[in-house]
Amino acid sequence: MATTEPDTAQxxxxxxxxxxxxxxxxxxxxxxxxxxxxMLTGSASLVxxxxxxxxxxxxxxxxxxxxxxxxxxxxxxxxQGYGKEAYIWSMFAGFGLFxxxxxxxxxxxxxxLISPEPATDYPVAYAVLAIAALLEGVSFLRSYQQxxxxxxxxxxxxxxxxxxxxxxxxxxxFAEDAAALIGLAIAFVGILLHQVTGSPTYDSVGSILxxxxxxxxxxxxxxxxxxxxxxxxxxDRIRKLLLEMLLSHPDVDRVTYLHAEFTGPGTLYLVAAIxxxxxxxxxxxxxxxxxxxxxxxxxxxxxxAVLTLATPDETSLGAN
Numbered sequence: 001m002a003t004t005e006p007d008t009a010q011x012x013x014x015x016x017x018x019x020x021x022x023x024x025x026x027x028x029x030x031x032x033x034x035x036x037x038x039m040l041t042g043s044a045s046l047v048x049x050x051x052x053x054x055x056x057x058x059x060x061x062x063x064x065x066x067x068x069x070x071x072x073x074x075x076x077x078x079x080q081g082y083g084k085e086a087y088i089w090s091m092f093a094g095f096g097l098f099x100x101x102x103x104x105x106x107x108x109x110x111x112x113l114i115s116p117e118p119a120t121d122y123p124v125a126y127a128v129l130a131i132a133a134l135l136e137g138v139s140f141l142r143s144y145q146q147x148x149x150x151x152x153x154x155x156x157x158x159x160x161x162x163x164x165x166x167x168x169x170x171x172x173x174f175a176e177d178a179a180a181l182i183g184l185a186i187a188f189v190g191i192l193l194h195q196v197t198g199s200p201t202y203d204s205v206g207s208i209l210x211x212x213x214x215x216x217x218x219x220x221x222x223x224x225x226x227x228x229x230x231x232x233x234x235x236d237r238i239r240k241l242l243l244e245m246l247l248s249h250p251d252v253d254r255v256t257y258l259h260a261e262f263t264g265p266g267t268l269y270l271v272a273a274i275x276x277x278x279x280x281x282x283x284x285x286x287x288x289x290x291x292x293x294x295x296x297x298x299x300x301x302x303x304x305a306v307l308t309l310a311t312p313d314e315t316s317l318g319a320n
Contacts, residue, residue, distance in 0.1 A: 083264010
């Protein structure tokens, strides 16, 4: 029995892996460029942006680990697979973004407010920001295309797809790249105002604002991964599709209970109480249940299906 697609995340993780690789290459190049520019110019905003990019680069490494470890084949010790490792490593990435990116940016901005240092070589700063914007744009375009593809397939909004997808690597890269582009705009304004007014306060405030932005993104990512680690139930649309799938089976008369939650990117754990068509002996019922479970689990997106018999007095669930 083929199940409906539970999410746009795929069991193989090919799309997300490529998205993370592109983000890693882009962020590494950007981090090196920003660090050099920060050392030359003394700009607080560029220091914050350099910390941001190094945090993102480290996060991509964690996300690559998440992609690799979460797609291992399930075994007897882990019958539902290793999918939730993706949320663990993605949560580590969120903590890294908060500790390295947000904390360093805010601390340096406050330090520059207290003891400001003159900035120089503004053309270098602007050139690096422009190059960074170009590279970040390439990475963001990749994550945008992947998210857009899923949104169109599920017929939901882009941001809705980003926050509801079971794929934490897509969510992390999209959020980090979006924050990076906003952070570059903040840094540009801070440096420009510093140059025009001669006051380093604007540059320092820019650094603090970049840190606050990173902190907000980190908290959002950590919270989303927490929800999936606790057992995020599928949304109503997917639940309805799963119910329709069960009711379409010729042996199934009705369904009285249905619960499905994500066990990893694009994979589900399904529990249902069903009643069969006609009068069937106890031995036949057990065989039909096991056969139906096996048919459902033949789909790689279902890590485990547990079916039980419904009692006569239980209310039937409708597909509408």
